[in-house]
Amino acid sequence: MQFKVPQDVQRADTIIGPITMTQLIILGIGGGICYAIYVSLAKTYFIEIWLPPVAVLGALTLAFAFLKIHELPFHVFIMNLLEYYLLPRKRVWIQGTGRPLVTPSQTKKEIKKVEEAPKKEKKSIEELTSILDSHGNLKK
Numbered sequence: 617m618q619f620k621v622p623q624d625v626q627r628a629d630t631i632i633g634p635i636t637m638t639q640l641i642i643l644g645i646g647g648g649i650c651y652a653i654y655v656s657l658a659k660t661y662f663i664e665i666w667l668p669p670v671a672v673l674g675a676l677t678l679a680f681a682f683l684k685i686h687e688l689p690f691h692v693f694i695m696n697l698l699e700y701y702l703l704p705r706k707r708v709w710i711q712g713t714g715r716p717l718v719t720p721s722q723t724k725k726e727i728k729k730v731e732e733a734p735k736k737e738k739k740s741i742e743e744l745t746s747i748l749d750s751h752g753n754l755k756k
Contacts, residue, residue: 639682642677643681646677650673657669
């Protein structure tokens with residue numbers, strides 16, 4: 617028996633035309649909010665009042681549903697952008713520690729404690745080559 621193997625398993629299944637289920641949900645929620653704003657403001661105000669919030673929200677809805685930047689969905693791109701701007705960019709490496717990231721909130725005393733950590737004894741090159749040659753089965 618032969619079975620048909622799907623070729624592009626990373627692509628989401630389409631529901632209506634080229635629109636996927638997540639896009640349809642995003643469009644439904646965003647469109648519903650835009651419609652609610654329109655209905656509540658259009659009765660009492662002119663177009664200059666209700667059009668800007670509806671247009672901005674509609675544009676954001678379309679961006680979240682369809683826009684891809686560098687092959688990333690818009691929401692993932694926004695989260696990466698926020699992470700880039702909010703997390704510290706300077707990383708300090710101190711040999712022999714398990715803490716690869718030193719944040720600005722750490723005091724100098726904490727950094728000195730990490731630097732003064734006991735150092736492991738160094739083995740000679742001959743010992744290391746004998747360990748490597750014996751594949752770790754060195755008998756003492």
